[in-house]
Amino acid sequence: MIQLNKPKNNAMEIITTYHADQRFQQRSISEWAISQIVQYGSCIHKQKMRFCYMTKKEIGRYYNPEQGSELKDLIVLMSADSAVITAYRNPDAVHTIKCKGKRLAKESKYKLRNRHLAESNRFRQTLAA
Numbered sequence: 001m002i003q004l005n006k007p008k009n010n011a012m013e014i015i016t017t018y019h020a021d022q023r024f025q026q027r028s029i030s031e032w033a034i035s036q037i038v039q040y041g042s043c044i045h046k047q048k049m050r051f052c053y054m055t056k057k058e059i060g061r062y063y064n065p066e067q068g069s070e071l072k073d074l075i076v077l078m079s080a081d082s083a084v085i086t087a088y089r090n091p092d093a094v095h096t097i098k099c100k101g102k103r104l105a106k107e108s109k110y111k112l113r114n115r116h117l118a119e120s121n122r123f124r125q126t127l128a129a
Contacts, residue, residue: 014038015083023086030070034087037076044097049085050078051097 041054059068075093077085
């Protein structure tokens with residue numbers, strides 16, 4: 001869990017999953033960078049998730065070059081209940097995220113229904129035989 005630097009009465013905590021902690025270590029992403037992106041970055045809401053990032057303009061305005069290189073191209077993926085799922089670096093990520101569909105699960109509902117219908121038809125055929 002990451003504790004953000006806020007006044008004691010307004011402390012903001014970031015909940016991270018085990019998967020996210022693993023990815024931070026594998027990708028050399030610091031807790032400071034995650035907290036800055038979540039607290040001050042822009043967010044895109046897609047597929048019941050939040051994709052948080054900072055633009056180059058924001059980074060150049062508020063951070064020195066050393067800090068900026070740590071925040072550059074960093075995307076933090078958060079669930080609907082504000083838990084950090086993962087973080088990754090991708091220079092073209094914002095464009096890719098904006099092109100994503102609004103819904104993630106809509107297509108799978110139809111696939112599940114069709115699979116269920118196919119299984120029930122097979123069951124009826126075995127009973128008839």
